[in-house]
Amino acid sequence: MDLEAVRTFVAAADAGRFQDAAAELSVTQQAVSKRVATLEKLLGVRLFTRTPRGAKLTIDGQAFLPHARELLRAEERAVASVRPGRRALRVDVIGRRLAPATLLRDFHRAQPEIQLDVVTLFDAEAAIDAIRSGTIDAAFRAVALPGRQLPDDIEAARVHDEPIQLVTGPRHELATARTVMPAALAGHRIWMPGLVPGTEWAAYYDALAAAFALTIEVTGPDFGTEPLLDTIADSRSLATLVGEQTSFAWPAEHGLRRIAVHNPTPVYPHSLLWHRDNAHPALTALRAHLRSGRFHHSAPETWTPTWAERS
Known part of the structure; x- marks a missing residue:
């Protein structure tokens, strides 16, 4: 699974707007939309619905969000395990x-x-x-x-x-x-x-x-x-x-x-x-x-x- 796409999904879910997620990640709004679309295609479900106020999680998006956060925490632990000075x-x-x-x-x-x-x-x-x-x-x-x-x-x-x-x-x-x-x-x-x-x-x-x-x-x-x-x-x-x-x-x-x-x-x-x-x-x-x-x-x-x- 593309962790950048997962990170983008979490940022969009927290921000509630693709535009705000793009600003947080220092990428374009188009890049956010593309990453989320790629993740939705991989999972076979829709994660967001567009509303006049931004992007709202679907029921599948709500189910995936805690697992997405855990994937990012696992990434942090994996990197820390081999960071110079951290590994035994x-x-x-x-x-x-x-x-x-x-x-x-x-x-x-x-x-x-x-x-x-x-x-x-x-x-x-x-x-x-x-x-x-x-x-x-x-x-x-x-x-x-x-x-x-x-x-x-x-x-x-x-x-x-x-x-x-x-x-x-x-x-x-x-x-x-x-x-x-x-x-x-x-x-x-x-x-x-x-x-x-x-x-x-x-x-x-x-x-x-x-x-x-x-x-x-x-x-x-x-x-x-x-x-x-x-x-x-x-x-x-x-x-x-x-x-x-x-x-x-x-x-x-x-x-x-x-x-x-x-x-x-x-x-x-x-x-x-x-x-x-x-x-x-x-x-x-x-x-x-x-x-x-x-x-x-x-x-x-x-x-x-x-x-x-x-x-």
């Missing part, structure tokens, strides 16, 4: 317990008036496709995987370097260590069943294993964080690696240890990705927030894969 900013955080979710929560605490819609997509490829299709506004990802280039319409900025920690059970050989060097992990069994080949996080840990001669096992089904920690807690030989800001809790009787890894400190390179044509003001605010709070690790030396985004 949709951001992919890879996992709700991981560092990107913490970064986004910090942004929300700093600017609570900005509406956010948080999603978790599978990998960088899915995130990039979603950004290009317009289904999300931005994504936190480790980018620039070996042999892959970002599309020309995608921007990326390195926003957070997250140190990696070792998690062991209380009976593990390294359980009492305060820190451990990456090279010292060679020969120990590091179990990470959640690593999926081809993903950016698998590429990161593959590079880490190659750099320091580590043994990272991905055998067995991935039942999630809690079963993984249950197994680590009971094992003398298995350990796992997590990001420093990965959020999880375990029963006190597990006695799990989170041990810092230093000399060098492996850091996971989180980047923010967005479409270069995205003008959402909340995206601009998020980028400014991340630039002002960029993580600078205090360790004298850090490690990250050579392919990691350096922007």
Whole structure:
């Protein structure tokens, strides 16, 4: 249905005269008559009768008027839903317990008036496709995987370097260590069943294993964080690696240890990705927030894969 014709009908019904409706809409009286005639033809009924005093609604016109007003209100709501600054900013955080979710929560605490819609997509490829299709506004990802280039319409900025920690059970050989060097992990069994080949996080840990001669096992089904920690807690030989800001809790009787890894400190390179044509003001605010709070690790030396985004 032509909403301009509907708007003209409502203006004529309120004014009672086509001439007055034309003045309100800044069009000619002929244009008002033509729009109303087009609407009447579409509906198959007469909406007005002409009288010496102007235009009077027919019984069909009276029946249609409240629905016409609702159509115009729906139009206003539709426009408002995508007006810059009104639509919630949709951001992919890879996992709700991981560092990107913490970064986004910090942004929300700093600017609570900005509406956010948080999603978790599978990998960088899915995130990039979603950004290009317009289904999300931005994504936190480790980018620039070996042999892959970002599309020309995608921007990326390195926003957070997250140190990696070792998690062991209380009976593990390294359980009492305060820190451990990456090279010292060679020969120990590091179990990470959640690593999926081809993903950016698998590429990161593959590079880490190659750099320091580590043994990272991905055998067995991935039942999630809690079963993984249950197994680590009971094992003398298995350990796992997590990001420093990965959020999880375990029963006190597990006695799990989170041990810092230093000399060098492996850091996971989180980047923010967005479409270069995205003008959402909340995206601009998020980028400014991340630039002002960029993580600078205090360790004298850090490690990250050579392919990691350096922007």
